[in-house]
Amino acid sequence: MTEHVDGQLAFDFDEMAREEARARLDEWDGAPLGFTRDYFTPAQFDEAFEHWKFLNGPLGSWKRSHMWHREGWNGMGTEFGQHRGEIFGADLDPDDGQEGPGGQLTQMICEPCDWHVITEDDNTAVEAWHDHAVPGWRDLPVVPAAIRLRDGGASLSKLAMTWITERYPEHIQVPGAPIITERSPYGTRHVHHYSPWGGYDLSHTALERPAAPEPPARVPRRELPAFTPASPGRQTRPTGPGLAR
Ligand SMILES: [Zn+2]
Incomplete structure (x- = not known):
């Protein structure tokens, strides 16, 4: 091995550490190394995602792991009173050539309250957190x-x-x-x-x-159309022709 340059030795060492971590996967007791709907703290999700990237490499990790991760523009969360809302995303699109549920999910976590919500888009998650934290x-x-x-x-x-x-x-x-x-x-x-x-x-x-x-x-005021009350019971019904029964 001595004929190798330093960089090569360092690479081999990393690979050995990775092999060992792979062999000890059953000892992993953090958040799942895949998609989950269960509650975990932001730190547990961060730690699990880092571990997945260490084992499998960071390239395309959002898509390959389907794990909860932070996206850069989300930052580290918003504090209001005793609440702290942190937002994570998960990419459930299947791997190339595979079938799967598809789509992106958003999760907002309020760790001080052990509270979380999983939604199909960012806005809905953010609104749910405000309902929770900012009455x-x-x-x-x-x-x-x-x-x-x-x-x-x-x-x-x-x-x-x-x-x-x-x-x-x-x-x-x-x-x-x-x-x-x-x-x-x-x-x-x-x-x-x-x-x-x-x-x-x-x-x-x-x-x-x-x-x-x-x-x-x-x-x-006089140019505004006269107010016509909608007939009771029809206000919330869809009226488009395609929706008629
Ligand atoms: Zn809260």
Whole structure:
């Protein structure tokens, strides 16, 4: 072995450690080295995913392992009061040529509460965590699209700050609290760390109410169509022809 260069010796050593770890897989007592719906802490998921990458190599590990992992833009979570929401993704697409369930899943974990939720998209998970950690968030004012939130930089514009601090309840203007902003049809992702207090900037599409409940000021009241109450029982029924029974 002495004729090998240092790099080759180091590589062999890594490979030996890997072989040994593979041989001792039955001793692994962390989170599963594959997909699971069970509750584990963020640290347990991190540790398990690191171990999988050590055993199998990091290339394509999200897709090959189907394991819960952090995606870079998610960061290390959002703290609000005693809560800490951390978000993980899992890629269930089958390996090439294999059958499988497919799709991406999102999980949000609140470790201080041993709480978690698994959903089919990021927004739903983020909303579920806010339901869990920030009661009443759905009643917060929606910042209208006409209020320019940022002037290119990371911090909020003076106008936006004034609008928000004047209208948001004082008890919600604390670290980790969210804001809700009106979005264009194509920008509806909830963005973490984008509220003035480091919480989420939530898209108004999370709510079941219109972004701008008040009619535009320039439309005179008398020009608005008369209010016609919907007949009871028909309000929530789908009316499209394809849905008729
Ligand atoms: Zn919690």
